[in-house]
Amino acid sequence: MGRRGGYGPRRWVRLAAMVTLGSVLGAGCTPTANEETSSDGPATTAVARPASLILSVAPGAHGVEPAGTVTATAQGGTITQASLVGTRGTVVEGAITPDGTAWRSAEPLGYGKTYTLTATARGADGTPVTRRSTFTTATPQRQVSVSMNVSDGQTVGVGMPLIFSFSGDITDRSAAEQAVRITTEPATEGAFRWFDDDQLIWRPKEYWRPGTTVSVEANVYGRDLGDGTYGTEDRAATLTIGDKVVAIADGETHHMSVFVNDRRLRRLPISMGKPSSSTPNGTYTVMSEHYGYTMDSSTYGVPVDSGAGYRLWVEYAVRLSYSGIFYHSAPWSVGYQGNTNTSHGCINLSTEDAAWLMERSQPGDVVTVRNAGEQVLEPTDGWSVWQLSWEEWTAAGA
Structure with missing residues (x-):
């Protein structure tokens, strides 16, 4: 009993010493305010680095x-x-x-x-x-300008293609396409195609939706378009797609039906090209409109003083092709309009009907000619891009 009582005090001294030593060891592991700790290694010090x-x-x-x-x-x-x-x-x-x-x-x-x-x-x-x-910076070996067939603030028809005409041939077509930006609201599917080395065209897959807003940028300045050719100046325009105006001219019935937003408004008597100079069949796009215009056969290679030549002033004229196809007022052929094709290839209307149609028309409208004879409209004659199907338009190598 006395021995057990004598052992107890020495045991408590040893335990107290162990607790004190543990506290000291624990305190030694606490980081200072100027150190960083890591579970993977020793403490490190942050270093401010230069930029x-x-x-x-x-x-x-x-x-x-x-x-x-x-x-x-x-x-x-x-x-x-x-x-x-x-x-x-x-x-x-x-x-x-x-x-x-x-x-x-x-x-x-x-x-x-x-x-x-x-x-x-x-x-x-x-x-x-x-x-x-x-x-x-680069010094151009050659510079080219670019023009567009649309202008800023313009309202155009649903068939309008976007045409970029360069003043010289372009060897790097991909670079030229990348320089052109077309933004639409709502989004519209479309694609580029080259008709020549100096003309790039973009058209939608289908006719534009009326009310669409289109922003066009040709950012050619400062860009290498191939073989050291650079653009001289950028071009830009924002335009709006107007009403859907489509006219169908039939060479057998000698009438033209005019539709606005898919509703037929008028059926107009017409006279198209006679058999020796028939109006080419196909889908045209309105290119330009003129109040007071001189129709001159020499502009497409027929001398005015030849048997087939002419030089006539008309009050209303709308160009449909480069080759000289118009629809225009023709008061001299009113007696044939609605029953006989007698023109040199144009679509003849009375003065009143031509004025009515021009009031509702705009560049980019669509005019389709059918049953007019043997000739067929070439896709490159004017803005006649709708002569090609979407598959033909996007074909490889086009």
């Missing part, structure tokens, strides 16, 4: 496309200052992005010009870093 800069154009670069966007991008920091300046002190417009990580140019550059891009960024360490690049 780095990436310039989109390498120093000394030549032949840079003037249409491209020049950029300076910061990694591990933000852009504090940037500029793009020509050798004569011309400052190119540009801006730092909202997040501060990049600067981008906002306007095209000149041809054959030298510019210097300078950018400064600051990283987490607070040290500014500056990089500079001096480069030269």
Whole structure:
């Protein structure tokens, strides 16, 4: 009994010592305020790093496309200052992005010009870093202009193709197509096709939906279109698709039915081409409208003083083809209209009927001719893109 009582105190001393030592060891593992801990290894200390800069154009670069966007991008920091300046002190417009990580140019550059891009960024360490690049843009071997068959603010018909005519042949067709942007609301399926090396055409798969808004951009300036050929100037237009106006002219009944938004409004007596100069069958697209126009056979190769030649002034005329097919007022043939084809190929109407149709018509409207004779309209004669099926339009190699 006394021995057991004597052993107890020494045991409690040893346990107290162990608890005290454990507390000390535990305290030794607690990190200080200036250290980071990791479950995978020893403590590390964070290091503030400087920013780095990436310039989109390498120093000394030549032949840079003037249409491209020049950029300076910061990694591990933000852009504090940037500029793009020509050798004569011309400052190119540009801006730092909202997040501060990049600067981008906002306007095209000149041809054959030298510019210097300078950018400064600051990283987490607070040290500014500056990089500079001096480069030269491309000098064209040849320049071409582009024109469009539509104008800004225009209202057009449901058959309107979008035609881009270049002042010279284009060898890199893909580059030219990429330079053209067509945006529609609502979305409209369509495709490009080349009729010649200098004419690019886009048409919808089906007739446009009335009310569609179409924005067209031909951004050819500063772009290499093949073999050192560059565009001289960009083009742009926003247009609206108007009512669906479709006219069907029949050479057997000698009448033209006019439909507006699929509802027939009038059936007009007409006279088309006589057998020796029949009106080609096919689907035409209205190209232009004229108040007061001189019909001249010499414009398509028939001398005015020949047996088949003529030179006549008409009050109303609407062009349907390059080869000279119009619908127009023809008061001299009213007696034949509705019963006989007597024209040189045009669609003759009375003055009153021609005026009525022109009031409701616009470029891009559709006129279909049928039962008029042996001739067939060529897809390349005017804006006659609807002569080709969608499969033909999108065929490989077109």
